[in-house]
Amino acid sequence: MKPTPRWPLHPAPREGEALSSWLNRVAACYRMDMHELLAHDLGHGQLDDLDIVPPSSLLMVLAQRSGVELERLREMSLAGWVPWLLDSLDDSLPAALETYAFQCSVLLPKRKARSITRWRAWLPSQPMRRACPLCLNDPANQAVLLVWQLPLMLSCPQHGCWLESYWGLPGRYLQWDNAEAAPRPANEAIACMDRRIWQALTTGFVELPRRRIHAGLWFRLLRTLLDELNTPLSHCGSSAGCIRQVWEHCGHPLRAGQSLWRPFEVLAPAAQVQMLEAAASAIALIESRALLPRGEQAALFLTEPPTGFTNGLPEKKPKPEPVNHWQRAVQAIKEAIIEARHNPETARSLFALASYERRDPESLERLRLTFANEGIPLEFLSHYDPCTPFVCLSQNDGLSDKF
Numbered sequence: 511m512k513p514t515p516r517w518p519l520h521p522a523p524r525e526g527e528a529l530s531s532w533l534n535r536v537a538a539c540y541r542m543d544m545h546e547l548l549a550h551d552l553g554h555g556q557l558d559d560l561d562i563v564p565p566s567s568l569l570m571v572l573a574q575r576s577g578v579e580l581e582r583l584r585e586m587s588l589a590g591w592v593p594w595l596l597d598s599l600d601d602s603l604p605a606a607l608e609t610y611a612f613q614c615s616v617l618l619p620k621r622k623a624r625s626i627t628r629w630r631a632w633l634p635s636q637p638m639r640r641a642c643p644l645c646l647n648d649p650a651n652q653a654v655l656l657v658w659q660l661p662l663m664l665s666c667p668q669h670g671c672w673l674e675s676y677w678g679l680p681g682r683y684l685q686w687d688n689a690e691a692a693p694r695p696a697n698e699a700i701a702c703m704d705r706r707i708w709q710a711l712t713t714g715f716v717e718l719p720r721r722r723i724h725a726g727l728w729f730r731l732l733r734t735l736l737d738e739l740n741t742p743l744s745h746c747g748s749s750a751g752c753i754r755q756v757w758e759h760c761g762h763p764l765r766a767g768q769s770l771w772r773p774f775e776v777l778a779p780a781a782q783v784q785m786l787e788a789a790a791s792a793i794a795l796i797e798s799r800a801l802l803p804r805g806e807q808a809a810l811f812l813t814e815p816p817t818g819f820t821n822g823l824p825e826k827k828p829k830p831e832p833v834n835h836w837q838r839a840v841q842a843i844k845e846a847i848i849e850a851r852h853n854p855e856t857a858r859s860l861f862a863l864a865s866y867e868r869r870d871p872e873s874l875e876r877l878r879l880t881f882a883n884e885g886i887p888l889e890f891l892s893h894y895d896p897c898t899p900f901v902c903l904s905q906n907d908g909l910s911d912k913f
């Protein structure tokens with residue numbers, strides 16, 4: 511069979527660019543529109559979900575035509591972001607919302623899990639068209655990022671200005687809803703949250719004040735925070751003041767004016783923006799210690815208490831707090847379980863730790879069942895062989911020395 515010829519012209523995809531955006535830019539090189547390129551050159555009819563789940567046959571042809579690796583092409587659609595950003599693209603999974611947004615806690619120590627049918631994390635009910643006016647100012651590089659199509663970032667990671675709504679097709683005709691779309695700088699709290707989102711999407715981890723966390727945990731923490739901010743105060747117990755303080759600080763009505771609870775993804779775009787602003791405010795308030803929430807993961811946003819400061823007086827050594835190693839170990843294991851639900855490497859390391867010195871198949875099978883009950887996908891463990899030497903939980907924590 512003859513190999514598919516390369517396109518003589520094709521712009522390189524920008525980091526984070528959506529597949530449809532890149533195909534539009536490729537088509538423009540041949541004075542076609544994307545649908546003509548898909549139909550005449552690639553043999554694919556009109557596709558609506560290019561940026562969600564493109565057919566793998568199309569990705570194969572695109573890889574041959576462009577020389578861009580298949581994995582890179584996959585990451586240009588949401589299917590390539592499973593399971594980091596979302597657990598699944600199947601919206602009929604039972605308990606999907608509980609699994610995603612009710613296992614962590616930041617502002618509220620306890621919440622009653624909500625259950626809804628048909629839900630997918632971060633996918634808005636209506637398509638979103640938002641972009642950075644400065645990025646789209648450059649006519650030679652009008653790439654639309656995939657993340658701009660989700661209610662997730664408020665500002666451009668490169669320019670730090672607000673994303674603005676537009677209609678039209680970048681590169682052909684473009685109209686901004688806000689007539690001039692003069693770039694509006696985002697405040698530091700928003701810019702900081704968005705930098706972390708971008709770090710998670712592009713590197714797979716986020717540096718938080720306490721420690722580095724996996725991108726999968728970061729997105730679940732953020733979604734937890736958004737749901738906590740949307741909890742009626744009557745359900746917040748003694749933490750109601752915490753929720754009120756965040757909303758007052760960011761200057762929007764409580765719960766972005768919602769009276770009935772609905773999941774974040776189906777809220778009107780204006781309410782989603784206010785919720786995201788509140789989430790950014792909450793993080794900034796926690797980090798500056800102006801807010802002291804009681805949620806289990808709130809401490810991730812705090813550095814260790816300051817040490818070594820001086821007021822000019824002779825230093826009085828404080829008595830060291832006794833370290834509760836057991837409590838720390840339990841906390842580390844809890845966090846590892848949350849991370850193992852979407853990180854195969856952590857799942858395998860945790861399994862290695864838990865199965866230490868277990869060799870009989872029955873005992874290992876019972877352990878697998880325990881992992882499954884904790885929501886850790888068993889396929890993550892498929893390459894695990896208990897006879898191989900112990901794999902340490904993390905390069906940094908030195909746990910391996912103890913075994």
Ligand SMILES: [Zn+2]
Pocket residue numbers: 642643644645646666667668669670
């Ligand atoms: Zn920009």
